[in-house]
Amino acid sequence: MLLTCSPPVCGPSGWTHPHWDSRVYPHPKPRGFHALEYLSGMFDVVEIKTSFHEALKPELARVWVRKVAANPRFRFTAKLRKLFTHDRILQQADVDAFHAGLDPIASADRLGCVLMQFPWSFRFTAENRDFLVRLRRTFHHFPLAAEMRHSSWTRDEALGTLIDYKIGFCNIDQPEYTNAMPPTAFLTSAIGYVRLHGRNCFNWYADPQDAAKQPRYDYEYCAAELAEWKSRIDRISRCAAATYIIFNNDASGKAVVNARQLLEMLADRPAQQGLDSPVLRRPTQNALFTTYNGKVA
DSSP: OOOOOOOOEEEEBOSOOGGGBTTTBOSSOOTTOOHHHHHHTTOSEEEEOGGGTSOOOHHHHHHHHHHTTTOTTOEEEEEOOHHHHTSOOOOHHHHHHHHHHHHHHHHTTOEEEEEEEOOTTOOSOHHHHHHHHHHHHHTTTSOEEEEOOBGGGGSHHHHHHHHHTTEEEEEEEOOOOTTBOOOOOOOOSSEEEEEEOOOOHHHHTSOGGGTTTSOTTOOOOOHHHHHHHHHHHHHHHTTOSEEEEEEOOOGGGHHHHHHHHHHHHHOSSOOSSSTTSTGGGSGGGTTTSSEETTEEO
């Protein structure tokens, strides 16, 4: 059977960012405004961040499905709980709760992928390989991708493990540091995944308690940097059934700016809403949307 490849889609990680008000979202918000509904008119994918910290409430997931109903192409990706990937606790009750939280999204055919994000300390060892396989078997109902921060996972044996167990490789962009995962264009399953965190070396190692003063993900990609990733994404998407590009540089709405720019580089069709939106041309947004393709925002 031939694999049907869909065009790559991109969007931001999360949507409940208070600092996006008046920059990405209108301020004051009109009656009935919902951030997810607004973004689903702009993008075909958004990553669920809150699932990293706790299981979703099924009733809330059903609301989200309704909010994106106007865009038939829209898919969610979701982060696997930190409890599983970092703490390595796989109690059945917690696993069941995670499944239940995502079930309304999966049942509505709105779930693109579940992302297993691992810390830099999760290196390619026999023990960690076995744990990864255990996670794959525990969450076998979901299409899975793995975001590795340590470069040891670029070894042939490591990539072979991902291929054998049909786990997608999450290609990432992040600040350079010792044995950090470099920019890649790997495809180890039918799912292509790319996450762009920004290159803010100065704040990357800051104390998480200082995040409000020194946002870790405060970085805006320039056109040349996006073009580098476009080349990699083109290679990935040629053989992937679906390719998701997620921008995690959320400070001051920069993820939305860069996702819109990359979307215009990648997509054959014009976006429904974006940098030309009346909301995004508000005077309060001049810091972000000063110029784009030579046009004054």
